[in-house]
Amino acid sequence: MKCSFCEYPLLCKACGQPFVARSAEAHVAMSQPDMEVYCPECQAVLACKACGYVYGESGEETESS
């Protein structure tokens, strides 16, 4: 499937495997910024290899304040 952010094919940034949402739940999670999506291959939090968008970093922005 495609990255919902950059429209490129969604590859896991950690392991490079294409992400396939195998359940309806995963599809929903993809569109919910506050839900974490995990790579089924390496169990890392899914991040798009193309644009670096992370699926599930809710409230964990590490901006220096």
Ligand SMILES: [Zn+2]
């Ligand atoms: Zn992307």
Ligand SMILES: [Zn+2]
């Ligand atoms: Zn992975």
